[in-house]
Structures are given as C-alpha cells and as structure tokens.
Amino acid sequence: MRRIAGVLLLWLVSVATPLAADQPELTLPVACDLGRTCFIEDYVDTDPSDGQRDHACGIKSRDGHRGTDIALLSFEAMEQGVSVLAAAPGVVAATRDGVQDRAISPDTRDQIEGRECGNAVRIDHGGGWQTLYCHMQNGSIAVKSGQQVQAGDVLGLVGLSGLTNVPHLHLGVLKDGEVVDPFNPGNRDTCGAGGKGLWRDAPGYDRAGLFTAGFSTSVPDLDTVSSGAARMQEATPDQPLVLYAHVFYAKPGDTLTFTAQGPDGEVFATLLDLEAPQAQLFRAFGRRAPETGWPEGAYRGYVVLQRDGRVLAARHADIGVISR
Structure with a gap:
C-alpha cells in the first residue's frame, strides 16, 4: 500500500541556543542496514508544480513531500524495535509524544489534525539548521527539550504515528525554517546534483x-x-x-x-x-x-x-x- 505523505513541521517553542553556524554533516538517522533491513522510500519533492521529482530527476517522491523517508521492511520489524538516531550533534528543541501508533484511514484522519508528524523530535544544530524526526513510536521518545545530543544518540523508536500507514522515519532538514533537501542542499536544478550533499557518507540512489x-x-x-x-x-x-x-x-x-x-x-x-x-x-x-x-x-x-x-x-x- 502506498504510504501517505506526512506533514513535516513540529512548531513548538525552542528552548535551545544555537550551537554553531556551520551546516550539519548528517549520518543515517535509523539503526538499520540500508538495502537489507530498511530502504529509502521517498525523497524531497523538487518539482515546484503539481508533479513529483526527486533530486536525481526520478519519481521517488510525492507531490509536496518535504523530507527523506527511511522505511522498515515490515510491521514485525517495527514491533521488535528499531532506534531513531540523531543525525548530527545539537540541542533538542522540541519533542512530542502520546500519538497513537496506527495506520491512518479516512475515518481517523481528522483525529491527527495538527499532529501529522506524529510523535517527533526536533533538534537545533545552530546557524538556523534543524532536523526533524517524525512518526516515532508512542511512548518511545528518549530525550527532552534542552538536552544536548551527539550524532548517533538514540532519540526513540521508528513507529506508525501521525499521517502514515507504513513504519518509517521521516527526516526533515530545515534552514531558517525552510525545507532543505539533504541530497541537494543548494537546490541546483540538475539531475543527480552530485557530491555528498549534507551527508557524511551519502546513501546510494537507484531509480527503481x-x-x-x-x-x-x-x-x-x-x-x-x-x-x-x-x-x-x-x-x-x-x-x-x-x-x-x-x-x-x-x-x-x-x-x-x-x-x-x-x-x-x-x-x-x-x-x-x-x-x-x-x-x-x-x-x-x-x-x-x-x-x-x-x-x-x-x-x-x-x-x-x-x-x-x-x-x-x-x-x-x-x-x-x-x-x-
């Protein structure tokens, strides 16, 4: 079943002081093995029209999608527990917990109004840079606002909360409140912009x-x-x-x-x-x-x-x- 697009913004009051002006260098924010126990489902939509286009000019996105989705292979994997990790050092700016883990349906859509991101953590990396981690398991949030974290620290577990019907983590990257594609942070209008983007080790891409x-x-x-x-x-x-x-x-x-x-x-x-x-x-x-x-x-x-x-x-x- 095609997963439903998540809404990225968790606009809670920040308690953090910016740490540094440099852009963050990201590591994989899920404790999984890409290509074996997880995969990248969708990328940021770079098409300004009603269509969809990922950073490599492929179709692995959805209209208006604002982040990178890392999906597990099954619900059973989610139930076993897969950690969500801080992608870069920073200070926890906001958290939300208490949203039920369940696949969204037309009957339940109104119940998550304003909480489409589900259970989530937002981290401030300084210089206007933030990362947002959506759809985490109910009751799994392991950090608090104001807490300093390092890359790889556990934030919680991959879940099924918010506007989704498949277990996955939605990673959003923001600069001064604007969405940034970590694979193409310069918004260059080219196919497969090249380089590693914001990643320490850029995940591989395949258009299939x-x-x-x-x-x-x-x-x-x-x-x-x-x-x-x-x-x-x-x-x-x-x-x-x-x-x-x-x-x-x-x-x-x-x-x-x-x-x-x-x-x-x-x-x-x-x-x-x-x-x-x-x-x-x-x-x-x-x-x-x-x-x-x-x-x-x-x-x-x-x-x-x-x-x-x-x-x-x-x-x-x-x-x-x-x-x-």
Whole structure:
C-alpha cells in the first residue's frame, strides 16, 4: 500500500541556543542496514508544480513531500524495535509524544489534525539548521527539550504515528525554517546534483521502485492495477487471494518476493525473476482457496523488490476474509 505523505513541521517553542553556524554533516538517522533491513522510500519533492521529482530527476517522491523517508521492511520489524538516531550533534528543541501508533484511514484522519508528524523530535544544530524526526513510536521518545545530543544518540523508536500507514522515519532538514533537501542542499536544478550533499557518507540512489501493491481476488490487468480498481479490501472464504505489485524501472535480474500471512500462518511465499522488465510492469502471485475455505480474519502481504540481494523497495497490502 502506498504510504501517505506526512506533514513535516513540529512548531513548538525552542528552548535551545544555537550551537554553531556551520551546516550539519548528517549520518543515517535509523539503526538499520540500508538495502537489507530498511530502504529509502521517498525523497524531497523538487518539482515546484503539481508533479513529483526527486533530486536525481526520478519519481521517488510525492507531490509536496518535504523530507527523506527511511522505511522498515515490515510491521514485525517495527514491533521488535528499531532506534531513531540523531543525525548530527545539537540541542533538542522540541519533542512530542502520546500519538497513537496506527495506520491512518479516512475515518481517523481528522483525529491527527495538527499532529501529522506524529510523535517527533526536533533538534537545533545552530546557524538556523534543524532536523526533524517524525512518526516515532508512542511512548518511545528518549530525550527532552534542552538536552544536548551527539550524532548517533538514540532519540526513540521508528513507529506508525501521525499521517502514515507504513513504519518509517521521516527526516526533515530545515534552514531558517525552510525545507532543505539533504541530497541537494543548494537546490541546483540538475539531475543527480552530485557530491555528498549534507551527508557524511551519502546513501546510494537507484531509480527503481514500487508504485503499489495490493490484494485482489483474481489476476488483474495493468489498467486496473494503475487505476486502483484492482485493489480489494475484503474477500469471501471461497475466493482466491492474489497479491500484485506495480514496478517501475526494474532491470533484468531483479527479483520480486511475494509473501502473505493469515490467521493460520503462511499463505504463500515465492520469488519471481524479472528477466525482461520494462519501464513499468506488474506481477501477481496467489492461491486458490482451500476446500474448507480461508479462515476468516486479517491477511497481510508483502512485496519486496531486490537487485543482487539488495532491497530497493517494499510494499504491504491488507485484506480481510469475511463470510457474507
């Protein structure tokens, strides 16, 4: 399921005195292994129009997105606990805790009005530079306003609070209150601006990814996948369960892993090779219902896109089996 855009600003009163005028040098703000246990989902949107464009002129962003999203591979990983780390030395300017961890829905959207960033920490690095850490786990905030931190200090845990439906950390970088892309801090209007940006060791970039994943009750076609019409929220016990994925810019040799779990455990697991991918494609995998029917309850699927064993993207999908 495509994650919903988060709102970046946690405008609480700062208690800190600026430390230095130099721009910060950032380290990875999540205690994970990029390409193995986490991946960069989205970048700052550099397109001033209604479209989307990341710093490399790819499409790994969303219209108006104001930060860098580092996503975990599963909800189970979040439940095990993954630390959010200070990306650079500074003083904690503000914190917020107490926002429930739950995937956002139209029914709950109004309940987080003004708290779209979820549980969060804002750090002042001096010289007008600040970093913002959004969507952290409820009750996990480990620092207080006015506390000095060093790069790598634990701020809390990756969570599911605020305007999101997937466990991830949204890292925002601000200079004098304005959003800065840490991969292209000079806002140069070039593709792949080059250099390491604000990073001590710039994370690698690949333009391939997943538009979406979803469950259906039959193998869909690309048109219904693209439009969203293929996505089913409910199925009956006698219907097939089919997990699909919409991929962009894959290369020959890339793989898609499809897994699904239900009330009785594993439903299916398979790996598909993408031998001749195009700019866009979709793949699907599923199972017919057993003779006794699927047990009623919640089912969750994951699709993971990999290249040479390195995770490029992942998506999840949910469906409920109910008797009608």
